[in-house]
Amino acid sequence: MELKNDKLMKYNSLPEYLKDNEYILDHYRPEWPLRQTILSIFSIHNETLNIWTHLIGFFFFLILAILTAAMIPRDIHAFTITRIEELIIPLNTTTTNPYVLMSTMISPILKRPITRFPFFTFLFGAMFCLLTSSLCHLLISHSEKIAYIMLRLDYIGIASLIITSFYTQVFYSFICFPFFFNLYMSFITVFGAATIVISLLPIFQTALFRNVRAMLFFSMGVSGVVPIMHKVIVFGDRPEAMLSAWYELLMGVFYGLGVIIYAARVPERWIPGSFDLVGHSHQLFHLLVLAGAYTHYLAGLVYLSWRDVEGC
Ligand SMILES: [Zn+2]
Numbered sequence: 001m002e003l004k005n006d007k008l009m010k011y012n013s014l015p016e017y018l019k020d021n022e023y024i025l026d027h028y029r030p031e032w033p034l035r036q037t038i039l040s041i042f043s044i045h046n047e048t049l050n051i052w053t054h055l056i057g058f059f060f061f062l063i064l065a066i067l068t069a070a071m072i073p074r075d076i077h078a079f080t081i082t083r084i085e086e087l088i089i090p091l092n093t094t095t096t097n098p099y100v101l102m103s104t105m106i107s108p109i110l111k112r113p114i115t116r117f118p119f120f121t122f123l124f125g126a127m128f129c130l131l132t133s134s135l136c137h138l139l140i141s142h143s144e145k146i147a148y149i150m151l152r153l154d155y156i157g158i159a160s161l162i163i164t165s166f167y168t169q170v171f172y173s174f175i176c177f178p179f180f181f182n183l184y185m186s187f188i189t190v191f192g193a194a195t196i197v198i199s200l201l202p203i204f205q206t207a208l209f210r211n212v213r214a215m216l217f218f219s220m221g222v223s224g225v226v227p228i229m230h231k232v233i234v235f236g237d238r239p240e241a242m243l244s245a246w247y248e249l250l251m252g253v254f255y256g257l258g259v260i261i262y263a264a265r266v267p268e269r270w271i272p273g274s275f276d277l278v279g280h281s282h283q284l285f286h287l288l289v290l291a292g293a294y295t296h297y298l299a300g301l302v303y304l305s306w307r308d309v310e311g312c
Pocket residue numbers: 050133137282286
């Protein structure tokens with residue numbers, strides 16, 4: 001069935017707010033009614049693969065989070081009377097002093113496994129980023145007002161991914177060093193909050209600020225190098241610290257390459273119009289974000305195994 005007002009258009013016919021990439025010449029959906037815009041998730045246009053790469057990525061991370069929660073040993077949030085009894089009976093202890101019990105039996109067990117909270121915060125940050133990105137690509141062309149809201153949601157999603165990645169790394173690396181723990185945590189919280197606030201300013205969404213926008217997020221990501229280097233210097237003799245650092249280096253390569261391709265708008269810059277549907281820079285950027293986030297997930301697993309064994 002042919003829907004009304006669902007004709008694809010060329011770049012030159014677009015309203016000004018949708019002119020973002022002059023090297024993608026055709027297959028735009030400018031200002032379709034909301035129903036057609038939503039249903040366009042199932043049709044072919046120049047945003048189809050942008051929507052689906054991150055929507056599939058969202059479900060991939062959702063499944064990953066569920067499998068991870070099911071397969072890795074749980075952390076212990078609190079102990080109960082039942083648990084204390086379970087601990088006491090096999091040891092056949094005669095002491096009833098709760099502090100002695102705590103220090104001799106319960107404390108060492110409470111130390112491991114390490115809390116999973118920061119790791120799952122990262123998985124949540126990744127899922128939030130992927131879902132808001134997918135939603136943004138689906139709805140952005142509906143109207144100027146929706147585009148305004150969606151772009152901001154997209155920026156918040158990207159910032160969430162970077163901030164939660166940073167939190168995971170700093171938490172497990174510096175859990176035993178309160179000064180640096182607090183220093184790095186405060187830094188990324190302030191930087192992340194500032195990036196979100198700045199990216200909410202209207203001027204930030206114009207094509208003119210494409211590179212500024214990319215650089216701000218890039219700098220926030222790059223600042224993660226400092227605690228990673230610090231970790232390598234302090235824990236260089238721990239295989240898990242080194243393995244997680246290699247994963248983080250690979251993650252940096254994926255994200256860095258993604259940002260460069262995003263800002264350079266290649267390959268469509270070289271042959272405008274040839275990559276409208278498949279292969280343009282934003283699709284490559286999306287795939288590299290997925291690769292980077294997955295690499296960070298692998299680093300997260302290494303952190304858990306490190307701290308489960310070593311504690312603090
Ligand atoms: Zn995107």
